[in-house]
Amino acid sequence: MPQTLFDKVWARHVVVAETAAHPATLYIDLHLIHEVTSPQAFTVLRERGLSVRRPDLTLATIDHSTPTLINKDGSRPFVTEQAGKQVETLLANTEEYGIETHGWESENRGIVHVMGPELGATQPGMTIVCGDSHTSTHGAFGAIAFGIGTTQVGHVLATQCILMRKPKTMAIHVNGTLVDGVTPKDVILHIIAKIGVGGGTGYALEYCGNIFEQMSMDGRMTVCNMSIEAGARCGMIAPDQTTFDYLKDRKFTPEDYDAACVDWASLATDKGAAYDKEVYIKAEDIMTMVTYGTHPGMAMPIAANIPIAADEAEEKALIYMGMTGGAKIAGVKVDRVFIGSCTNSRMEDLRAAADIFRGRTVAAGLTTIVVPGSELVKREAEAEGLHDVFTAAGAQWREPGCSMCIAMNGDKAAPGELVVSTSNRNFAGRQGPGARTVLASPQTAAASAIAGVIMDAGSLV
Amino acid sequence: MTFAPLKTVTSKTLVLPAANIDTDQIIPARFLTVTSRDGLGKHAFNDWRYHEDGRETDHILNSDAAKACEILVGGHNFGCGSSREHAPWSLTDYGIRVVISSEIADIFLSNSMKNGLLPIIIEKNAHQWLLDHPGEEITVDLKTCEVRLPKNGGTFGFNIDAFSRHCLMEGVDEMGYLTAQNDAIATYEKKQKARREL
Numbered sequence: 001m002p003q004t005l006f007d008k009v010w011a012r013h014v015v016v017a018e019t020a021a022h023p024a025t026l027y028i029d030l031h032l033i034h035e036v037t038s039p040q041a042f043t044v045l046r047e048r049g050l051s052v053r054r055p056d057l058t059l060a061t062i063d064h065s066t067p068t069l070i071n072k073d074g075s076r077p078f079v080t081e082q083a084g085k086q087v088e089t090l091l092a093n094t095e096e097y098g099i100e101t102h103g104w105e106s107e108n109r110g111i112v113h114v115m116g117p118e119l120g121a122t123q124p125g126m127t128i129v130c131g132d133s134h135t136s137t138h139g140a141f142g143a144i145a146f147g148i149g150t151t152q153v154g155h156v157l158a159t160q161c162i163l164m165r166k167p168k169t170m171a172i173h174v175n176g177t178l179v180d181g182v183t184p185k186d187v188i189l190h191i192i193a194k195i196g197v198g199g200g201t202g203y204a205l206e207y208c209g210n211i212f213e214q215m216s217m218d219g220r221m222t223v224c225n226m227s228i229e230a231g232a233r234c235g236m237i238a239p240d241q242t243t244f245d246y247l248k249d250r251k252f253t254p255e256d257y258d259a260a261c262v263d264w265a266s267l268a269t270d271k272g273a274a275y276d277k278e279v280y281i282k283a284e285d286i287m288t289m290v291t292y293g294t295h296p297g298m299a300m301p302i303a304a305n306i307p308i309a310a311d312e313a314e315e316k317a318l319i320y321m322g323m324t325g326g327a328k329i330a331g332v333k334v335d336r337v338f339i340g341s342c343t344n345s346r347m348e349d350l351r352a353a354a355d356i357f358r359g360r361t362v363a364a365g366l367t368t369i370v371v372p373g374s375e376l377v378k379r380e381a382e383a384e385g386l387h388d389v390f391t392a393a394g395a396q397w398r399e400p401g402c403s404m405c406i407a408m409n410g411d412k413a414a415p416g417e418l419v420v421s422t423s424n425r426n427f428a429g430r431q432g433p434g435a436r437t438v439l440a441s442p443q444t445a446a447a448s449a450i451a452g453v454i455m456d457a458g459s460l461v
Numbered sequence: 462m463t464f465a466p467l468k469t470v471t472s473k474t475l476v477l478p479a480a481n482i483d484t485d486q487i488i489p490a491r492f493l494t495v496t497s498r499d500g501l502g503k504h505a506f507n508d509w510r511y512h513e514d515g516r517e518t519d520h521i522l523n524s525d526a527a528k529a530c531e532i533l534v535g536g537h538n539f540g541c542g543s544s545r546e547h548a549p550w551s552l553t554d555y556g557i558r559v560v561i562s563s564e565i566a567d568i569f570l571s572n573s574m575k576n577g578l579l580p581i582i583i584e585k586n587a588h589q590w591l592l593d594h595p596g597e598e599i600t601v602d603l604k605t606c607e608v609r610l611p612k613n614g615g616t617f618g619f620n621i622d623a624f625s626r627h628c629l630m631e632g633v634d635e636m637g638y639l640t641a642q643n644d645a646i647a648t649y650e651k652k653q654k655a656r657r658e659l
């Protein structure tokens with residue numbers, strides 16, 4: 001029987017098959033951990049006298065609570081003592097259990113979903129979990145990758161397995177030619193606006209069509225990253241030559257690389273395989289997108305008028321955002337710009353932003369921070385001189401981490417401030433109590449920083 | 462994590478009707494720097510309940526009536542957003558044992574079951590009735606998979622995964638079940654290793 005990419009990868013990992021009475025026991029090939037969602041899981045291990053079954057399949061980093069500035073004396077300005085303690089707890093736990101950890105001294109420390117692929121730890125055909133919902137990012141490599149809660153982090157540490165029922169599958173086909181200036185971020189915002197924030201609930205998504213085939217790995221990661229914003233726990237793209245080229249010669253790349261690539265190539269969905277649901281989108285219909293409300297489904301073309309609220313919840317969202325239904329969104333005043341997060345903090349993103357900043361200046365009174373996704377991205381960007389472009393334009397160049405995506409480390413906006421952000425969530429208060437978030441691509445974020453108002457990069461003079 | 466078995470819950474309902482209540486609303490990220498899971502109830506819906514200077518707002522969640530409720534009825538698509546288990550931890554610590562909505566996000570649903578918090582997805586009409594009648598005393602019966610409305614207002618059923626139901630009713634968690642599969646896991650690992658070395 002013809003099978004989908006998801007079916008094939010799933011089947012390879014079933015330890016005990018699912019029945020009406022119990023879910024499947026699914027084996028996990030790679031478990032990524034970070035400081036926020038792991039401490040309570042290690043506590044459970046200790047309480048029960050369990051050990052870590054496969055420290056060799058576990059990889060740790062520190063990213064969420066970490067400061068993006070360094071004090072003059074080299075120390076790190078943690079936002080609270082507790083945040084510092086959380087990082088120390090991770091480092092102590094992983095040391096105790098022998099887990100490879102990319103802490104302060106590692107050349108590869110970074111946002112967990114940026115670091116995994118860079119190390120080549122993320123590979124096609126794997127099952128990958130992390131206590132973080134944007135684990136869906138790794139699906140860009142043709143892996144089944146999804147976020148889990150802390151209890152399940154404990155399960156995976158102890159048994160390398162989780163209990164799960166097989167989700168349904170949904171194919172999202174995007175074919176045609178993208179309009180000039182439309183980026184992967186615009187593609188995924190368009191998809192979420194179309195299927196809705198709950199539209200993917202219960203499904204594993206597969207992105208199909210020439211648009212994804214032609215996309216770089218950085219772009220594919222941006223797309224898969226936001227699958228969760230449509231309610232889907234994972235989103236995948238079939239591995240192909242682009243994937244194989246990316247993974248060649250990385251730290252964890254398999255030794256017999258050609259054989260691995262042959263195996264990986266066989267994972268693509270077979271002709272005639274059935275999905276539970278299919279969605280078709282014309283590439284030509286996708287415009288440069290921004291969000292205007294308080295969830296990622298409230299997204300619109302930047303050139304359009306803000307939709308009139310359809311119900312009380314949308315009305316509330318517009319009031320929170322200070323937006324007026326029927327008015328233009330382009331031209332709305334911006335207080336801060338954040339370029340970073342596991343959605344858009346890789347080289348392709350930073351290069352795109354730098355192209356806009358080059359020879360221009362950030363608008364007066366506006367704060368812009370650029371936060372690379374990892375130490376590696378930081379080094380590569382600096383080697384290309386991108387950091388000089390950002391600072392010459394008046395933007396700040398910071399240390400890698402999640403930063404203003406989740407605003408746990410003290411990087412945040414003040415109440416009422418409007419932030420154009422390349423991250424993935426525009427929930428009320430996500431970037432600080434009362435802060436208002438507009439999600440956009442790095443190009444749109446950089447153009448808005450220059451203009452001081454929400455602006456399409458194509459309209460910059 | 463172990464928790465008290467959950468068979469039936471009778472309580473007045475606390476209704477938060479907004480759609481798409483995300484986990485950043487349930488517990489804002491700045492409270493996630495904890496390294497234990499206890500005592501998070503005071504931060505449940507923190508930014509709805511407190512002014513910036515820490516004073517309580519007049520939000521219903523601060524009322525004694527709300528604090529006595531064990532059943533939370535939320536608007537459509539409850540619990541969307543992050544994988545933070547701090548969300549169910551904060552709700553159970555606040556005193557909630559059942560969450561009802563017409564749609565509940567996957568990860569929140571899964572996290573809740575593992576912490577003795579019963580998430581129930583019900584059809585639109587029944588959901589609407591509950592939204593329209595805040596504070597009514599209802600009974601959730603996990604034995605029969607039914608929600609009973611007051612004054613013989615009728616009952617309606619709900620579906621729940623058989624395994625999760627068993628775990629909730631017996632107060633058992635999944636760790637024991639998984640560790641008992643040690644042999645199957647070891648066999649799988651051997652086979653996988655052989656496949657890699659072909």
Ligand code: SF4
Nearest residue numbers: 134341342402405406
């Ligand atoms: S950048 Fe944001 S979404 Fe990504 S892992 Fe960090 S907090 Fe999560």
